[in-house]
Amino acid sequence: MTAPPLTAETRREVGSTPAWFTPLLVWRVLVAAGFAVLLTTRRGIAIEGANRVLVLAGVTLALFVAMLAGYQTYRRRHLGRLLGFTVDLLTASVTGFMALNRMSFFNGLDAVGERFNRNIIWLVVIVAGWLISGWSERGGLSRPRIQRIGRYIMAGGAAIMVLAMGLLGAIPGVLANIADLEVVPVLGVAIVAALFARIQIGESAARLFGTTQSQSEGFDGLLFIAPNALGFLAFFAGPLIFSLVISFTEWSGLQPAEFVGLANYRELLGDALFLRSLRNIVIFGLVAVPLTVAPALLLAALLNSKLPGIRVFRAIYFLPSIAGVVGVTLIWKQLFNATVGFLNYSILEVTEFFNGLFGTAVAAPQPLWISAPEVAMISVIILFVWQRIGFDTVLFLAGMQGIDRSLYEAADIDGAGAWTRFRHITVPMLRPTTFFVVATDIILALQTFNEPFILQAPSTPAGPGNSTLTPVIYLYQQAFQQFQIGYGSAVAWALFILIFGITIIYFRRQGEDGFLKA
Amino acid sequence: MTTLDNTAEQAARDRRRSRTRRIFGVGGAYTVLIGFAAVMLFPFVYMVATALKTPEDTFRYPPKVLPRAPITTTVDGVDVPLFSLPIDGGEANVFLAEEGVEAGVFVDPASPEDSLAWPMSLATETGATATLDGESVPVYTVQVGSEARDLAFQRGTVVGRFVGIDDPSIETFAVVRIAEQESLAEGVAPQWGNFREVTELRDVDRALTNTILVTILVVAGTLFTSIMGGYAFSRLRFKGRDAIFLAYVGSIMIPFTVLIIPLFRLMVSLGWIDTLGSLVWPFLFNAYGTFLMRQFFVSIPKDLEEAAVIDGAKRWKILWGIFVPLSWPAIATLATFMFLYAWNSFIWPLVSINGANSDDFVLTIALSTLGGQSGEGPNLIFAAIVLSVTVPFLVFAFAQRYFVENVATSGIK
Numbered sequence: 001m002t003a004p005p006l007t008a009e010t011r012r013e014v015g016s017t018p019a020w021f022t023p024l025l026v027w028r029v030l031v032a033a034g035f036a037v038l039l040t041t042r043r044g045i046a047i048e049g050a051n052r053v054l055v056l057a058g059v060t061l062a063l064f065v066a067m068l069a070g071y072q073t074y075r076r077r078h079l080g081r082l083l084g085f086t087v088d089l090l091t092a093s094v095t096g097f098m099a100l101n102r103m104s105f106f107n108g109l110d111a112v113g114e115r116f117n118r119n120i121i122w123l124v125v126i127v128a129g130w131l132i133s134g135w136s137e138r139g140g141l142s143r144p145r146i147q148r149i150g151r152y153i154m155a156g157g158a159a160i161m162v163l164a165m166g167l168l169g170a171i172p173g174v175l176a177n178i179a180d181l182e183v184v185p186v187l188g189v190a191i192v193a194a195l196f197a198r199i200q201i202g203e204s205a206a207r208l209f210g211t212t213q214s215q216s217e218g219f220d221g222l223l224f225i226a227p228n229a230l231g232f233l234a235f236f237a238g239p240l241i242f243s244l245v246i247s248f249t250e251w252s253g254l255q256p257a258e259f260v261g262l263a264n265y266r267e268l269l270g271d272a273l274f275l276r277s278l279r280n281i282v283i284f285g286l287v288a289v290p291l292t293v294a295p296a297l298l299l300a301a302l303l304n305s306k307l308p309g310i311r312v313f314r315a316i317y318f319l320p321s322i323a324g325v326v327g328v329t330l331i332w333k334q335l336f337n338a339t340v341g342f343l344n345y346s347i348l349e350v351t352e353f354f355n356g357l358f359g360t361a362v363a364a365p366q367p368l369w370i371s372a373p374e375v376a377m378i379s380v381i382i383l384f385v386w387q388r389i390g391f392d393t394v395l396f397l398a399g400m401q402g403i404d405r406s407l408y409e410a411a412d413i414d415g416a417g418a419w420t421r422f423r424h425i426t427v428p429m430l431r432p433t434t435f436f437v438v439a440t441d442i443i444l445a446l447q448t449f450n451e452p453f454i455l456q457a458p459s460t461p462a463g464p465g466n467s468t469l470t471p472v473i474y475l476y477q478q479a480f481q482q483f484q485i486g487y488g489s490a491v492a493w494a495l496f497i498l499i500f501g502i503t504i505i506y507f508r509r510q511g512e513d514g515f516l517k518a
Numbered sequence: 519m520t521t522l523d524n525t526a527e528q529a530a531r532d533r534r535r536s537r538t539r540r541i542f543g544v545g546g547a548y549t550v551l552i553g554f555a556a557v558m559l560f561p562f563v564y565m566v567a568t569a570l571k572t573p574e575d576t577f578r579y580p581p582k583v584l585p586r587a588p589i590t591t592t593v594d595g596v597d598v599p600l601f602s603l604p605i606d607g608g609e610a611n612v613f614l615a616e617e618g619v620e621a622g623v624f625v626d627p628a629s630p631e632d633s634l635a636w637p638m639s640l641a642t643e644t645g646a647t648a649t650l651d652g653e654s655v656p657v658y659t660v661q662v663g664s665e666a667r668d669l670a671f672q673r674g675t676v677v678g679r680f681v682g683i684d685d686p687s688i689e690t691f692a693v694v695r696i697a698e699q700e701s702l703a704e705g706v707a708p709q710w711g712n713f714r715e716v717t718e719l720r721d722v723d724r725a726l727t728n729t730i731l732v733t734i735l736v737v738a739g740t741l742f743t744s745i746m747g748g749y750a751f752s753r754l755r756f757k758g759r760d761a762i763f764l765a766y767v768g769s770i771m772i773p774f775t776v777l778i779i780p781l782f783r784l785m786v787s788l789g790w791i792d793t794l795g796s797l798v799w800p801f802l803f804n805a806y807g808t809f810l811m812r813q814f815f816v817s818i819p820k821d822l823e824e825a826a827v828i829d830g831a832k833r834w835k836i837l838w839g840i841f842v843p844l845s846w847p848a849i850a851t852l853a854t855f856m857f858l859y860a861w862n863s864f865i866w867p868l869v870s871i872n873g874a875n876s877d878d879f880v881l882t883i884a885l886s887t888l889g890g891q892s893g894e895g896p897n898l899i900f901a902a903i904v905l906s907v908t909v910p911f912l913v914f915a916f917a918q919r920y921f922v923e924n925v926a927t928s929g930i931k
Contacts (some may be wrong), residue, residue, distance in 0.1 A: 101788055108792040109731075110878060114588055117727040176827070218756030220833050229748035231803030236769060239780035246780070253783070298555060302547045315918060316555045319562065322921065324862035325902040326882040330889045331561045334568065334896055334903045340579050342564065390558060394925045417542070445776050449865050457890035472865075473776055479779050492776045499773060 018204050023266070024084070027196055028070035031087060035063035054241070062087065067402040077335055082219060083202055093230055096190035098293035103177035115165040125155035129153030164383040201428030253358070257486065264490035275492065277469045278498075280377060285445040288381045292388045293434075299389070301422055302397030309394055314397065317390030325387070332383050336369035336455070345370065370455050373465035380468055383451050388444070392437050398428060421432040435510050446499050447472050471495045558745055562907075569904045570708035573895030581757050587707035591683050600703035603680055603690050606663045610688055611703045612680035617694060621677040624660050624669035625650060634669065635677050635693050644668065663690075709897070716901040721876045725884035729861060732797045732880060736860040737853050739802035743847075744852060748811025749837050753823075763812070766805040774866075782869050794883060796870040801860070807852050814848035815841060850920040854913070861910055881906040 039059050066087050072080030099107065133150025136143040162168070178187065199205060201223065206216060230419065249263060252256035268274050299317065303310050320328060335342050342365045351364035369379045411421050427434075452468035453461040453476075462469040462477070471491060479488025553869050564583060568576060571585040578586075590597045591613055598613050605612075619637045626632040627648040636673040641658040648657050648670040655670045675693065682688030692701065750756075781800060782791075790796040818841060826836050843850070864882040871878050879887070884908060888899045914921055 012667060106788075106790065106795045106799060107793045109735075109798060113724070113731055113794050114877070116731045117724055120727050120730070123730065165735075172881060214755070217754050221750045221754030221756035221759060224746045224750035224754065224833070224837075226761070228743040228803055228808055231743060231800075232769075232805065233767070235764075235781065235784070235800040236777070236805070239777050239784055240772065242783070243776055243780040246783075253786075255716060299551070299883055302551055305547065307544065313551050313555055314922070316558050318914070318918075318921065319911070320558060322880065322914050323562070323907045324910065326862070326864050326885045326889075327565075327906050328561065328883060330899060330903055331565050333889065334576075334900075335561065335564065340577050340581050342581055345579075345581050363913070372697065381692050386557070386561075393924060394922055398922075409918070443773065447773055451869075454864075454886050457886060474564060475775065475778070476865075476869075480782075480872075485783070489779050492779060495775050496773060498769075503771075 018208060019214040020199050021208065023068070024196060024199065025074060027192070028066070028073050028084060031091065032063065032070050034064040034356050035059055037065050039063060049360075054245070062090070065067060076209055078209045078211045078215050081205055081211065082215075082222070085197055085200040086217070086222070088193045088200065088311070089226060090230075092190050094187050094194035095193065098181050099187040099190055102180065102183050103174055103187070108174065111170065112165065114165070115167075119161055119164045122157050122164060125157035126154050126161070129155075129157055145435055176300055212465065243466055243489050246486050247493050249486040250484075251486040252483045253485050254483075260486070264487050265494065267487070268490055273466065273469065274474055274494075275469070277468050277474045279472045280466075280468065281448065281470045283448055284381060284448060285442055286386075288384045288388075289438060289441045289447055291381065291385045292392055293438055295385075296389050296392035296437070297396055297430075297434075299393045300400055301426065303393065304400040314394060317391065317393050320387045325450045326454055328387060329383060329451050332379070332386075333370065333455055336379050338366065338368040338371070341369070343385050371464055373467040376452075376456075376463045376467040379455060380448065383455070384445065386446070388441060392441065395437050396430065396433060399430050403429045431510070435506075439506060442502060442506070443499055445504070446495065449473055451477065471498075522826050524628050536733040565900055565903055565907070568897060569712055570710065571712075571897045571900075572709055573897055576896040584706045585708050586704045587709065588702040589705040589707060599698075600683065600700045601680055601692075601697050602703040603692055603697065603701055603892040605682075605688060605690050610682050610690075610691060611684075612682050612688065614678045614694065614697075615681040616679040617676075619679050619691065621675050621691065622658075623672040623675050624658060624667075625672050626667075627657075629672045633672070634660070634662070635675050636691055637677060637679075638660065638674075641671075682830045701904075712897055712901040713905070716905070719888075719898060719902075721879055722881075722884050722888075722902050724877055725881045727796060727877065729881045729906075730909075732794060733857060733860040735798045736801050737856045739798070740804045740807050740856045741849060741853060743848070744807030744811045745802050745837070745842060748815050749807040749833075749841060750782070751808065751812040752815035754833070766808055769805045770809065777870060778865065781866075785870055791868070792871055792875050792878055797860075797863075797867055797880065804856070807856065808850060810852050810855075811845070818844055847920070847923065850917060851924045852916055854920045855924045857913060860909065 039056070065083055067081055069087050071081035071086050074080070124464055129150045129152070131150070132153060133147045136146035178184065178474070196464060201219075205211075211219065246257060246516055248261060249257035250260050250264070296429060299313075303314060338344060347366065348364040351362055354360070355362055367375045407425050411425060416424070449472035450468045452463055452470060452473060456463050456468060461473045472495070475491040475495070477487050478484045478491060538905075555812050559613040566586055567583050572587050575582075575586055591600050591602050592598075593613060598728075600613055602609050603612055607895050621635055621637045621641075622641065624634045624636055624641070627650060630650065640661045644657050644659055646652045646668075647654045650670050652858060655672065657668055657670050660667050660669050678694040678697070680690050680692060680697075717726070747766075751759065751766075759918050784800075785791050785796045790799075822844075823840055826840060862882065864886070867883050868886070871880065871883055876887075881902075885899070885902055888902055
């Protein structure tokens with residue numbers, strides 16, 4: 001299969017020129033011309049405002065690449081194949097996306113959602129089949145027949161589900177949208193670009209362009225990374241840059257954005273509410289993180305001592321972190337209830353028990369957990385700690401299990417007690433894990449949003465007297481309630497800079513202690 | 519000799535002492551572990567119990583964990599409520615056997631607060647009188663159970679006759695209206711109907727299936743793009759690969775907070791606001807997932823695929839035929855991570871499904887909407903919470919290993 005290592009020159013002479021080569025050359029010229037038209041005509045790029053500069057720069061780059069691709073294709077160089085393919089893939093993706101979006105393809109998921117709801121029973125059948133086929137391999141025994149039955153049930157369930165949901169029947173509806181005249185040219189470009197992209201992947205293209213083994217590997221790499229990278233650009237990198245740009249503008253989302261330079265950031269420094277949110281969140285982090293990390297370390301140390309039943313305890317501690325923040329927050333909201341909640345009732349009972357024990361008459365405090373400005377943040381802290389301890393425990397446990405046992409054995413011989421071993425072996429050896437745990441907890445704490453938002457609903461998430469106002473809540477209020485999109489973005493970036501700064505400083509401090517060098 | 523004996527004795531004593539210390543240590547360890555386990559579990563126990571309560575029961579003070587509701591019994595084929603009334607110093611469960619019994623309100627003249635409504639047929643006039651609120655009233659001998667009391671007659675009333683369910687000879691009397699307000703017998707009575715009721719409420723039903731659909735698509739899509747990307751980063755050399763990979767790894771550092779506003783604007787310009795698509799399409803590309811798969815693929819020995827390469831197999835086949843079957847642990851780990859993320863995410867659905875169309879609700883949004891309404895009783899909200907928590911708990915029960923693995927690998931990175 002693999003040909004002897006020919007040079008690019010000899011390879012080119014071997015095969016004759018395939019029939020698609022001339023159309024490809026024409027196509028290359030057309031694509032370059034298309035970009036040139038886009039760039040020079042007035043209607044070409046209808047986007048106004050902050051994005052315009054970005055889009056113009058992008059199209060200019062695309063024009064340049066398309067021209068280079070055309071020239072290199074003409075010269076039958078591998079570079080022509082690579083660039084041509086890239087341009088075609090991008091063109092096909094963008095135009096295909098536009099056409100499909102125009103045809104409401106992506107919003108078709110809503111209709112699917114309704115049909116899915118009515119046919120949910122088949123999902124149960126599929127899961128049952130999956131469980132049966134999985135069960136067939138339990139205990140090291142393989143029961144092929146049961147496994148086959150399970151697979152049949154799965155496939156049958158899936159087939160019936162697709163049919164019952166009428167997914168096949170929906171295709172004509174989507175196709176009917178092609179009749180929309182504005183879609184036809186865009187879709188046409190997408191199909192032609194996809195066709196040429198496919199041709200350039202093929203074996204005959206590799207021969208024609210004299211692609212070497214390692215060049216072919218790089219080409220495949222491009223292919224495999226493409227779905228991921230396109231999505232990454234569209235839904236991560238692009239929005240990220242966009243966010244930075246609009247943080248320098250004043251924009252309500254309706255009028256064009258107005259460039260204001262650093263004004264948003266300057267305003268932040270004097271914004272009493274923003275500063276209040278920063279103060280709240282710093283105090284929150286300073287209290288909540290140690291209260292989470294210290295018990296987690298203790299629990300991990302206990303779980304690491306090879307007592308029976310460890311797995312059960314570990315599973316129990318882990319439950320809060322998988323249950324979902326909305327659900328657990330609503331549970332705690334009821335526990336925090338000042339009049340009928342269990343928290344105040346327990347405080348009362350415990351106080352009365354001790355009063356009875358010592359003959360004192362201490363009045364039990366009955367705070368209005370969620371609605372009093374002095375304690376509202378404490379309820380958020382309790383909730384955070386309760387949710388996070390188990391997760392951190394599992395992290396610490398994983399770190400402890402990585403510590404060399406021989407260190408403990410050596411300490412045993414030296415007659416070191418449990419505390420000494422913990423203090424002088426576990427803690428120092430656990431430094432990297434501790435760093436990670438503390439850093440993620442800090443990052444998480446600084447971005448607190450869900451807990452105060454749900455606890456305080458339906459009143460303002462800022463809490464009584466702004467006592468649970470966090471930067472992310474402030475961002476939400478600014479961008480989605482006051483429609484100060486530019487200012488909201490500035491809040492987001494200020495918070496990001498804060499998080500990044502704290503992480504870096506913490507990382508440096510830890511680095512000086514030496515674990516990074518070790 | 520003696521010194522040796524001494525050392526042996528000393529060693530034995532040390533062993534004994536260390537054993538006692540060990541027992542104390544183990545006991546202490548379990549105390550702490552169980553204590554924390556109780557704190558972690560209680561809210562979930564409370565959740566299930568509250569989901570099974572009646573609306574009134576959720577506002578009870580002092581609060582009770584188990585769901586309690588009035589209990590009934592069947593008398594002559596009819597369901598009648600049970601009452602818990604005092605009889606002979608204790609309390610007994612009784613039902614109303616006869617209404618409209620002519621009775622009087624009798625009061626102890628010494629302590630006018632102590633009053634009793636009792637049938638006239640069990641009272642005999644003594645002929646004496648007593649003074650009550652400045653009026654002269656007759657005194658009766660009232661037969662209450664085995665006890666006879668001399669009480670002043672205040673006014674006439676009507677009572678009901680209550681009879682014990684187990685023992686018909688038990689008999690007591692009370693004003694029916696007051697008994698219905700204060701003395702209905704209660705028992706542990708889970709209200710299973712709450713679950714049916716909540717799924718009929720505000721499209722919780724749709725929210726549940728929508729969440730399942732979104733989660734399936736996000737998990738499957740992320741696995742696909744991550745496996746492809748991870749393979750390219752680990753096995754295929756191309757120009758700029760390491761720079762792109764660095765950008766991916768760096769992007770894990772960037773908090774989602776920064777992306778909320780621009781992603782929202784993107785959804786607006788694509789026309790995806792208030793659609794399920796806004797919860798799925800942007801989340802099929804995950805840098806962390808790509809990183810995870812890449813790390814796992816790197817650890818797969820090269821010679822496994824070399825034979826296939828020499829056979830001229832396409833990379834596509836090598837990836838899905840050799841790499842993927844070897845990588846189930848990493849794939850399952852990533853799947854659990856994405857599952858939790860898609861199932862529990864809140865802030866993004868909050869902004870992108872902003873309420874016009876409850877057909878597109880996911881569970882987190884349905885829950886927070888329910889929780890913010892004072893109209894629905896907490897019992898129904900808690901039933902919805904149970905629905906939302908059950909699925910992750912079930913998945914956890916089957917795939918605990920991979921959840922833990924996920925945490926552990928995130929620590930190593």
